[in-house]
Amino acid sequence: MPEEPSRVALAFSGGLDTTVCVPLLEEEYGYDEVVGVTVDVGQPRKEFDEAEETAAALDVEHYVVDAREAFADLCLRSVKANATYQGYPLGTALARPVIAGAILDVALGEGCDAVAHGCTGKGNDQLRFEAVWRDSPLDVVAPVRELGLTRDWEQEYAAERGLPVEGGSEGRYSIDTNLWSRSIEGSELEDPATIPEDDIYDWTQTPGGKAAELVEVEFAEGEPVALDGEGVEPVELIETLNERAGAHGVGRTDMMEDRMLGLKVRENYEHPAATVLLTAHEALEQLVLTQEERQFKQQVDAQWAQKGYQGLVDAPLVDALEGFIDTTNERVTGTVTVKLEGGHCRPVARESEYAVYSESAASFDEEDVTGGITQEDATGVAKYHGFQSRLANRAIENARGTDGEE
Numbered sequence: 001m002p003e004e005p006s007r008v009a010l011a012f013s014g015g016l017d018t019t020v021c022v023p024l025l026e027e028e029y030g031y032d033e034v035v036g037v038t039v040d041v042g043q044p045r046k047e048f049d050e051a052e053e054t055a056a057a058l059d060v061e062h063y064v065v066d067a068r069e070a071f072a073d074l075c076l077r078s079v080k081a082n083a084t085y086q087g088y089p090l091g092t093a094l095a096r097p098v099i100a101g102a103i104l105d106v107a108l109g110e111g112c113d114a115v116a117h118g119c120t121g122k123g124n125d126q127l128r129f130e131a132v133w134r135d136s137p138l139d140v141v142a143p144v145r146e147l148g149l150t151r152d153w154e155q156e157y158a159a160e161r162g163l164p165v166e167g168g169s170e171g172r173y174s175i176d177t178n179l180w181s182r183s184i185e186g187s188e189l190e191d192p193a194t195i196p197e198d199d200i201y202d203w204t205q206t207p208g209g210k211a212a213e214l215v216e217v218e219f220a221e222g223e224p225v226a227l228d229g230e231g232v233e234p235v236e237l238i239e240t241l242n243e244r245a246g247a248h249g250v251g252r253t254d255m256m257e258d259r260m261l262g263l264k265v266r267e268n269y270e271h272p273a274a275t276v277l278l279t280a281h282e283a284l285e286q287l288v289l290t291q292e293e294r295q296f297k298q299q300v301d302a303q304w305a306q307k308g309y310q311g312l313v314d315a316p317l318v319d320a321l322e323g324f325i326d327t328t329n330e331r332v333t334g335t336v337t338v339k340l341e342g343g344h345c346r347p348v349a350r351e352s353e354y355a356v357y358s359e360s361a362a363s364f365d366e367e368d369v370t371g372g373i374t375q376e377d378a379t380g381v382a383k384y385h386g387f388q389s390r391l392a393n394r395a396i397e398n399a400r401g402t403d404g405e406e
């Protein structure tokens, strides 16, 4: 038996799930000390205040780790991969490995024996956290899942114990916010047939109340580096675009999502910056990549998004996919102007020194670009076009005797 007290590092938000985990880890699991860790991936300030206060009231040691830059970098990697899962830009999904890694660092530094999360056994986050943690020597504990807790039970337990769970964010909905997206789940929204009230949105205004606005995004090798000609670092870039595009109601998604364990759920998201950056990036790829690169990249991108959704961005496959993504993105350098208007963001101009588009090639008037190709040269191509289909159709007609003759 170890002499030292046993310690567990808990992914701590100050919400209902993680708050009830504290006494349970001590009483049901027998840990002597719980260390709460809140990782900053761009949540609103008030969430940290709440976590801080709740931790103090529970008398647990509490750490806040700033992982905003690491998270923003991962979000921008996802932009290079044009990554969305079923239409969702992966905010929660990409944040989890970053959060899990930061908690593991604290746990190891603080001599903890275990790491714990408050995820249920139904969602994706348990899988994303544990994929990171199970690579460590520490025990992994999941009280909500292992004890089969329900929200009702937790509420009752918290009331009985006088646990501090009054906080404003524990309202009707379950909300997960970070730099890249805000997700709103639960209550009447679970029913796919329910039209959401406008008050579920916090980052996006009701579209239509604002005159159109242009934003010029500059990319260097696939990464956004400046807005309207001014260089800006990733975290600030994302925050700025969330404000600017959110004011136009850009970046709302109301969708059915297939979770990893098979559950189909209704999800609502807000992600103004992600929408702007994904739209602008893809517009620049359209200008500089060849048709065959674009076509193949869609498959590469889809695989990247799948791993991103699974929380497995450290998989060797992702490394290999990024080999292709980074090589093609060496030419994704230039600017795109998007128009924000009435809930939409669409590209309206793009420029790059790597543009495959060439005015002189398109108009056939410069020999050094076309290599001497003339319009007449297309005649042979046109004669061949569809040749095999014509052969096949003739064979089908002959075999079936559909040419009218018996």
Ligand code: ARG
Residues within 6 Å of the ligand: 090, 092, 093, 124, 125, 174, 175, 176, 183, 184, 185, 257, 267
């Ligand atoms: N379904 C999304 C995902 O798995 C987001 C879930 C966010 N959680 C929440 N409590 N709103 O990535």
